[in-house]
Amino acid sequence: EAGVAQSPRYKIIEKRQSVAFWCNPISGHATLYWYQQILGQGPKLLIQFQNNGVVDDSQLPKDRFSAERLKGVDSTLKIQPAKLEDSAVYLCASRETSWVAEAFFGQGTRLTVV
Amino acid sequence: GQQVMQIPQYQHVQEGEDFTTYCNSSTTLSNIQWYKQRPGGHPVFLIQLVKSGEVKKQKRLTFQFGEAKKNSSLHITATQTTDVGTYFCAALFNAGGTSYGKLTFGQGTILTVHP
Numbered sequence: 001e002a003g004v005a006q007s008p009r010y011k012i013i014e015k016r017q018s019v020a021f022w023c024n025p026i027s028g029h030a031t032l033y034w035y036q037q038i039l040g041q042g043p044k045l046l047i048q049f050q051n052n053g054v055v056d057d058s059q060l061p062k063d064r065f066s067a068e069r070l071k072g073v074d075s076t077l078k079i080q081p082a083k084l085e086d087s088a089v090y091l092c093a094s095r096e097t098s099w100v101a102e103a104f105f106g107q108g109t110r111l112t113v114v
Numbered sequence: 115g116q117q118v119m120q121i122p123q124y125q126h127v128q129e130g131e132d133f134t135t136y137c138n139s140s141t142t143l144s145n146i147q148w149y150k151q152r153p154g155g156h157p158v159f160l161i162q163l164v165k166s167g168e169v170k171k172q173k174r175l176t177f178q179f180g181e182a183k184k185n186s187s188l189h190i191t192a193t194q195t196t197d198v199g200t201y202f203c204a205a206l207f208n209a210g211g212t213s214y215g216k217l218t219f220g221q222g223t224i225l226t227v228h229p
């Protein structure tokens with residue numbers, strides 16, 4: 001079974017530029033999460049999709065971050081414009097809808113904003 | 115609130131010593147999951163606890179869920195250098211007023227093992 005795919009693995013941009021991350025979850029997983037992990041901290045949930053609908057985006061900085069999952073499969077997360085404090089690893093995870101299902105994570109995208 | 119607190123933040127041990135990390139919530143949890151993240155890697159699922167007072171073992175790892183389902187612990191017996199990494203607990207809360215699970219992570223405990 002293929003895992004969660006993310007790209008790119010690394011990205012370096014200047015502040016005020018824009019960047020986009022892509023995630024392909026495990027086939028059949030209706031739930032998709034985007035997390036931001038700053039070095040030395042736990043993953044912070046940015047947005048959660050159930051199929052192609054958003055069910056939680058309470059911690060997403062909506063003035064600069066946006067995400068979509070148009071066909072309920074792939075998802076993209078965008079930052080525009082980026083700030084220095086956005087430097088982090090962005091993790092995508094997917095899981096089945098059941099409350100007892102585990103989450104599977106992608107390798108993450110390490111973003112450096114200079 | 116919908117968060118889980120984890121302590122300690124760091125733990126340095128000599129190889130062969132035991133290690134324990136604790137996870138606490140102010141609210142009753144439906145279940146608790148534990149993940150391990152190796153340096154430079156991504157979180158990988160270890161185990162899930164569902165029942166009050168549940169204890170599960172995986173070789174040298176012992177996981178416990180409190181009787182009130184508000185706390186959990188992970189204990190590693192006789193640590194090895196391969197145990198190095200960050201251990202996270204994670205709990206599912208209702209996402210945005212829906213019945214879908216919002217997976218919320220603790221801050222993690224960074225374990226270093228000195229040979």
